[in-house]
Structures are given as C-alpha cells and as structure tokens.
Amino acid sequence: MAGVIIEPVLGGGGCIPATSEYLKGIQEFVHKNGSLFILDEIVTGFRFRFGCLYPTMKLDPDIVTLGKIVGGGMPIGVMCGKKEIMQRADTTGKKKSERAYIGGGTFSANPVSMTSGFATLSELKQTKNAIYPKINSLGKFARSELGKIFGDRVIITGMGSLFMTHFAKNGVTEIVNSEQASKCDTELLHKYHFKMISQDGIFFLPGKLGAISNAHSKDDINKIILASENF
Ligand SMILES: Cc1ncc(COP(=O)(O)O)c(C=O)c1O
Incomplete structure (x- = not known):
C-alpha cells in the first residue's frame, strides 16, 4: 500500500x-x-x-x-x-x-x-480574526435554525461554515459516515435545492453542502431559513 x-x-x-x-x-x-x-x-x-x-x-x-x-x-x-x-x-x-x-x-x-490566490490569502491573513469567527458563527446559526424548522425530518451535518441537510429515510437517525448519508432521501434534497434556486434566489449546488463565505450575512441565512419554512 x-x-x-x-x-x-x-x-x-x-x-x-x-x-x-x-x-x-x-x-x-x-x-x-x-x-x-x-x-x-x-x-x-x-x-x-x-x-x-x-x-x-x-x-x-x-x-x-x-x-x-x-x-x-x-x-x-x-x-x-x-x-x-x-x-x-x-x-x-x-x-x-x-x-x-x-x-x-x-x-x-x-x-x-x-x-488571485495570493491576494485572497493576504486578505485572509489580515482579516482572519474577523472573518473566521463570523462565517463559523453563521454556519452554527444555519445548522441550529434549520434543525429547529425541520425537526426529525432532517439530519443536519457540518461544522464551522459548512452545513448540509439530509432528509431522513430508511431508518437513518444519525449521520457519521457516507453510507448513512447515501441512504437519505437525495431526491427530496434535490427538490429542496431546486425550489430554492428557482423560487427563492438562493443557489445551492443541488444535493450538496452549503458553504458560507465572507460575502454572506445573517440576512442571507435568514433567507434560507424562510425558504426552508415553506418547503
Ligand atoms: C475534497 C476534494 N478533493 C478533491 C477535489 C478535486 O479537486 P480538483 O477539481 O482540483 O481535481 C475536490 C473538488 O471538488 C474536493 O472537494
């Protein structure tokens, strides 16, 4: 090996x-x-x-x-x-x-x-004490609010500024590996993402995770929360 x-x-x-x-x-x-x-x-x-x-x-x-x-x-x-x-x-x-x-x-x-990479890393180096706490806390907020809205329907995974919603299916109640993730309702996840893309002005790579950047604000997360309440 x-x-x-x-x-x-x-x-x-x-x-x-x-x-x-x-x-x-x-x-x-x-x-x-x-x-x-x-x-x-x-x-x-x-x-x-x-x-x-x-x-x-x-x-x-x-x-x-x-x-x-x-x-x-x-x-x-x-x-x-x-x-x-x-x-x-x-x-x-x-x-x-x-x-x-x-x-x-x-x-x-x-x-x-x-x-472009050098410019990004230089900017991050200077602003790291503001950017990382900000995007990490927006991720935490998204995970906790989406968890409240969906309850048992969805298992939320992620950390820091990353989050993903898995629609529970096939008796899956926790996700700690990709096999459990693949047993979830990926068709419904695609519908959820396509609904946000087509009706709510929110882009998600269909079926994939959400990644928060410094360009996002709490208003953007609130927009996702609102769009999720109507799904
Ligand atoms: C974790 C991880 N590894 C590797 C790759 C592949 O990278 P590349 O497209 O530069 O080959 C990706 C692409 O999305 C990725 O997310």
Whole structure:
C-alpha cells in the first residue's frame, strides 16, 4: 500500500466531520505499514481557520492537498508535504530518472490563479480574526435554525461554515459516515435545492453542502431559513 488519502471533513460525501481519533487510527495504521498518510484539505484548508485543519486535530500528515480557497476563486491544485517527500520531486539538481514526477502542464503555476490566490490569502491573513469567527458563527446559526424548522425530518451535518441537510429515510437517525448519508432521501434534497434556486434566489449546488463565505450575512441565512419554512 502506497498510502491512504482521506478528507478530515467529508465534503461531497455528505459534509461529515471525522473525529480526530478516527483519523489518528488511520494515520497510525498507515505509518505502521511504512505507507503515506495523505490529507485532502481541498475543502477544509483555510475554511475554518487561517491554515489547515490538521494541526487542530494533532495529526501529522505526510502530504496535504489544497485547492479552492487558496486559488481565490480561480482553478488551482496544491500539493504540500514533508521535506523528505517533496525533495523526491525537486527538479533542481536531480536528473529526471532520479526524481518523482508530480505533474506539470499548461495551467501549472498559472499566473492568474497565483495572483488571485495570493491576494485572497493576504486578505485572509489580515482579516482572519474577523472573518473566521463570523462565517463559523453563521454556519452554527444555519445548522441550529434549520434543525429547529425541520425537526426529525432532517439530519443536519457540518461544522464551522459548512452545513448540509439530509432528509431522513430508511431508518437513518444519525449521520457519521457516507453510507448513512447515501441512504437519505437525495431526491427530496434535490427538490429542496431546486425550489430554492428557482423560487427563492438562493443557489445551492443541488444535493450538496452549503458553504458560507465572507460575502454572506445573517440576512442571507435568514433567507434560507424562510425558504426552508415553506418547503
Ligand atoms: C475534497 C476534494 N478533493 C478533491 C477535489 C478535486 O479537486 P480538483 O477539481 O482540483 O481535481 C475536490 C473538488 O471538488 C474536493 O472537494
């Protein structure tokens, strides 16, 4: 086994935070096998704090992937890792036959993505003490208010500025893994999102999680709450 790659919060799989014990268990298992523990922080990187999520979970990943926020809205993919691993792909002073190939292509180090990412991270660095508490508390507000409106009909998952509504089905009463999420009523979730898109002026990627940004305000969350009361 070369390694295990896992998200600290499942994004597309249902917006489900992993416990640090679970991830530590995987990390221990992987390291015992001499394999790499790789964290996919494409969604979670710079979403809850200025940096990755893994230090808050006391994890020690060998490789971390980043994307989305670090590109400031432009397409980007970033691979970071421990020095001894990244050195294997270092293009300076190593012959092609001696080094690992990470990638490269037309859009690698794309100047527009680099500029946009740099501007976003610079802004976040300066305003992190205001932005993160604000978006995290809007997420908490959304999760708790949606929970009150839907009651047992819906199981709410997420953390910080991420939230997702799962319409209960097939006896599912809690969601701690993607299998439970997939048993929920995804057709009804799509109807709920399409209703908000077509009637309420609220865009959701149909069937997926909600992600609050600094452009959102409490009024936007109240709009979602109102739209949910009528569903
Ligand atoms: C957690 C996670 N990993 C990986 C990817 C794929 O990223 P990319 O589109 O840059 O290949 C996504 C895309 O949405 C993602 O959410």
